[in-house]
Amino acid sequence: MSMIVRRVALDNFRKFRARHEIAGLAPGLNLVVAPNETGKSTLMEAVRAALFLRHKSTIALVRSFQPHGDDVAPEVELDFTIDGAPHALTKRFLKSAKVELTGPGGRVQGEAAEQRLQELFGFGQQSTKLNADTMGALGLLWVPQAEGLAPAVPGELVRSGLGGALQEETGALLGSAAFDRVRSQVDKDCTRWLTKTRKPTGELKQAADDVALAETELAAAVAAHARLEGTFDELERRREELRLLREELADPEGAARRADLASQLEQARAAAQLLATADQRLARTAAERERLQKLAERQAQLVQTEERHRADLARVQAERQGQGDTLTALRDRLAAGNAARAEARTMRDAARHALAAGQAQAAEHARAEALRRATDRLATLQALEAEQAALAERPGQTVDRTVLEELAALEGAMVQAQAALDAGAARVEYQGPAPLLADGAPLPHGEWLLTKEVRLDLGDGRTLWLRPPASLAGAEARLAEARGRHSALLAQHGAPNLPALREGDRIAREAAGELRALTARIAAATPADPLLELTAGPEALKRLLQGAAPDDGGDTAAPDVPALAQALDRAEQALAVADDRAVASQAALDEAATGDGQLAIAQARAQTELDRTCEELAAIAGDCADLPVRFAAANQAEAEALLAHDQAGRAAQVSDEGAIRRQIERADRERAAAEAKRGELERAIATLETTISLEGEKGLGERLATARQEEAAARALLDRLQLEADTVSLLRDVLDSAREELGRTIIGPVAKRAARHIGRILPGCAPSFDAALSLQGIHRNGVEEGCEHLSRGTQEQLAVLSRMAFAEMLGEQGHPVSLVLDDPLVWSDDLRLDAMIDLLEEVAGTMQVIVLTCRERAFRGMGGNRVELVAA
Amino acid sequence: MRFIHTADWQLGKPFASLPTEVRNALDEARFDAIDAIGCAAAAHGAAHVLVAGDVFDTEHPSERTIGQAVQAMAAHPCHWWLLPGNHDSARNGGLWDRVDRWAGRFQQARITCLLEAVPHELEPGAWLLPAPLLHRHNLDDPTEAFDRMETPAGALRIGLAHGSIRDFGSRGEANNLLPPDRARRSALDYLALGDWHGALQVDERTWYAGTPEPDRFERDDPGQCLAVTLSPGAPPQVERVRTGRFQWLQRDWRIDSAADLLAETARLLAAADPGNALLRLTLAGMVTMADRLAIRDALVDDLAHRLRHLDLREGGLVASPTPEDLATLQREGMLGRAAALLHERIEAGGSDAPLARRALERLFVEAARAGDKA
Secondary structure, rough: EEEEEEEEEEEEEEOOOOOEEEOOOOOOEEEEEEOOOOOOHHHHHHHHHHHHEEOOOOOHHHHHOOOOOOOOOEEEEEEEEEEEEEEEEEOOOOOOOOEEEEEEOEEEEEHHHHHHHHHHOOOOOOOOOOHHHHHHHHHHHEEEEHHOOOHHHOOOHHHHHHHHHHHHHHHOOOOHHHHHHHHHHHHHHHHEOOOOOEEEHHHHHHHHHHHHHHHHHHHHHHHHHHHHHHHHHHHHHHHHHHHHHHHHOOOHHHHHHHHHHHHHHHHHHHHHHHHHHHHHHHHHHHHHHHHHHHHHHHHHHHHHHHHHHHHHHHHHHHHHHHHHHHHHHHHHHHHHHHHHHHHHHHHHHHHHHHHHHHHHHHHHHHHHHHHHHHHHHHHHHHHHHHHHHHHHHOOOOOOOOOHHHHHHHHHHHHHHHHHHHHHHOOEEEOOOOOOEOOOOOOOOEEEEOOOEEEEEEEOOEEEEEEOOOOHHHHHHHHHEEEEEEEHHHHHHHOOOOOHHHHHHHHHHHHHHHHHHHHHHHHHHOOOOOOHOOOOOOHHHHHHHHHOOOOOOHHOOOOOOOHHHHHHHHHHHHHHHHHHHHHHHHHHHHHHHHHHHHHHHHHHHHHHHHHHHHHHHHHOOOOOOOOOHHHHHHHHHHHHHHHHHHHHHHHHHHOOHHHHHHHHHHHHHHHHHHHHHHHHHHHHHHHHHHHHHHHOOOEEEHHHHHHHHHHHHHHHHHHHHHHHHHHHHHHHHHHHHHHHHHHHHHHHHHHHHHHHHHHHHEEEEOOEEEEOHHHEEEEEEEOEEEEHHHHHHHHHHHHHHHHHHHOOOHHOOOOOEEEEEEEEEOOOOOHHHHHHHHHHHHHHHHOOEEEEEEEEOOOOOOOEEEEEEEOOO | OOOEEEEEOOOOOOOOOOOOHHHHHHHHHHHHHHHHHHHHHHHOOOEEEEEEOEEEEEOEEEHHHHHHHHHHHHHHOOOOEOOOOOOOOOOOHHHHHHHHHHOOOOOOOOOEEOOOOOOOOEEEEEEEEEOOOOOOOOOHHHHHHHOOOOOOOOOEEEEEEEOEEEHHHHHOOOEEEEEOOOHHHHOOOOOEOOOOOOOEEEEEEEEEEOOOOOOOOOOOOEEEEEEEEEOOOOOOEEEEOOOOOOEEEEEEEEEEOOOHHHHHHHHHHHOHHHHHHEEEEEEEEOOOOOHHHHHHHHHHHHHHHHHHHEEEEEEEEOOOOOOHHHHHOOOHHHHHHHHHHHHHHHHHHOOOOHHHHHHHHHHHHHHHHHHOOO
């Protein structure tokens, strides 16, 4: 539905104290250019007030329309067409407030006019405020200056308008401000009970905590109560026990039984006494019988022993007799052995002396032989020493081999130097009268070689310098040096020349070789001889033989020492044999003597045993008189005692004193235990009574009942709050689901429409809207950018573009739309501004667009109708 | 002769699930009842008050409970005969020793704790035959002892016992059962019983006194005691005397609209003493959303404040949105959609349905509020 604003006039409205109007507004694009502070925005506010504020309203906003300090009636006139039908609206505020609307249906005034306006423009009842929710589509599309940057936020009416527009398509309905209020209240309730992660908080948490506390208290109360009840039960049990125990203690049967037992005990004691006496008698008779029996046995045993000892003694005495003869024979043999041993020892001593004398004589003989051989070696030595002296006389001396080699080298060097001089030196020859002086000496005649600098005195103060080549100076010096060294070496070794020196050396070396051979022979001729205590060397030999006379005793023959030694061995062996024989005889004698001693001991022992047995037999002889008769009597007495004992035993067995005593003891013990138990129970009961008295005062029963009820109440409260929390939680989820669901069905088409415009200005960008159809941001290259993060220019362009989209959609759906932009696009760069102007021109083809601006230059290129605000 | 028959005082009952102010008032009323009984005795010229058991709510009441009780009794010249019941049985060295100790602190107090089944001569020619409970649960008939209690010929025999008549079946306590013809069997002129909290005549000579101050939602009657006149050879003359302050009312209302509720409420308020009434109200029925909201307001904002206490059980009251309700919300766009989603859940049934119903109700409430704000 097209809506065209034709004319706006205002009187007494804010700064417009006088009547002003803007007329000639046309369909399509209109540009109102006016400088700042000329009232463009006031104009727009006046139009909005005329349509959307009740004429009778006296709110502060309306009062603010009066020019400052004036008490007048602000008035607005508005001419417009809707779908070609012309309408004229006049609205006056405060003083004589009125509204009048003239249209195709005639003229209406007052409330009817307000009603008509609502119907025409599809907004809610005129409100006391100018807000998007109440102004409907025009509220969204008429953008005040201050809101140029804000993204379009469709109000409730617009959203439902759009929803209505899409109803056929989606069958859905859009939400409203009421939804937001409900949602906010539900959310508040939710956060009252649940955290974001749906954990209990606030009262709900407090209630859960209270339940836990109440449970704890209940458990404590139950426990305390149970303890007290337990004490009661225990007391009752103990009292019952005590009652039974007292009855038991007071029972007369117990005392009677005790007396009966005492009497039984007395009887048993008497029987036991009788049995003890019978026991003693039986023991006595049995002992007598046993003693006699043992006496008879002992006597028989001693008789046998006596006979055995007598036989033993006779046997030992016979053995000892034989042993005496053997001893005599052995003694004789020992005396003979000892005599033979003394003789052998004498023979051995004689042989030992003969060997010693023979050995001394043989040593003497050997020394004489050695002395004779030494004398022979002295003669040889003397001949050799004579040869040695002769060799020492030979001429010549040895020269070191290096001296000979150096001399030979010097001679070579002298020849080389001389040859060099002969070849390189200038030859000088002087012929003439002498004296011509050279270096102060007269110059010889004839040719000579110039080998050094020579000064010739030519007389009359004339001097001639002869200088040889520099190369000859070294040769001359080397020659002189070699000659000097050569002569010095020869002089040092006392030789006229090198050959003579070499000859002398050869003679000397030969003599030295012979001398060494002689020295070796002398050493061989003078060895050491231990027999004569002679050391090696010629001097020792000479000292030994100095003054010694030759020994002529060498004719005596040497004794036969080995034969003498053999004789000694034989004598030693004979002695050893005699020793062995004597020792063997002694051993045999010793053994026989020992045997005899043992027999003597055995004889003495046998005698002693025999004597003792005879004595014992004699001792018991008196007691053994009438033995068989007495034994028979003892047997009889024992049999009688045994009989009496059996009778007493049977009597004692019938009344067992121990058993009776034990019964009595047990009965006594039982009574004592019962009495102790009674005391114990009485004490326990007193303690329990004290406990009950103390605990009872605590009112545990009441405490338990209270705790039970409080726990139940806490639990009920928790359940109630939990149910409440679950309810609001569910409601919140459902509200969100509803919004999401509807958002999906509505946002899609809106976003699609807006994307078409936005894509032209911001290529590659798609808008995104939230559930309330508020522009949230754009998708660029797959990245979501929130409006608040975009540049101001882009934000402003998006605000305009999204409004264009809404305007188109609302227009298509039959809503009266016109787009009014108050000072738009102030942040846009030139390129974007041009694109936006193109787009506005295009949109102006389908609806009226009014641009209010102070920037004449910026919009100079924009086509459309230009109008001015003028005083009427 | 004349005496007061009472029972089931249940002193020390906590009422912890109720708000503190209600709780305190109820607690106080229990002790006031003793005073009322004492006054009734004076008014009817009765020298004896026979209490047939359950003087205390528990065997282990607090010292204050005992002290207050004894003090209240000591303020009246009548003789108080206290019989241990199942709540306050006469176990060795327990509660009743404490009562005796307290009684000893008030010189003028005439209180006898009947801890043994032996007859007491109340006044010349009138004998009291008590059947105290020695345990909380007694399988044997405690009144059997009456048969063995000899009294002088021609003397009045007044039995005092605590327990359920066997014929009560499940309504009484399962233990402590008494034969219905005990009075006849034991030649009693009157059998004073306790345990049943309402006053009740069992036969010509057997009565339950009921509680002097009710402690639960059981019957509407206020608390009372019985003033009994006995003459040899004549049936007893029994008069009910009101002693209780609070009424514990129970109402189950089936309502189909807010108007139904208002009508019922008006009837209730006209008949009762609301300031001293505790009401357990159970609502059932199906109403519109709008009515549901009106009902809620009427109960929570009005009735609850008039009564001493309101125990509201409205789980059975179903608020079902009418097509108009839904249409109203649908005008709100997304709210309408949310209502529809919840409605679907309710229609689907299942365990979610009750919660969804509550949520829908809540949605209507919030939507209504949001509308008011706008």
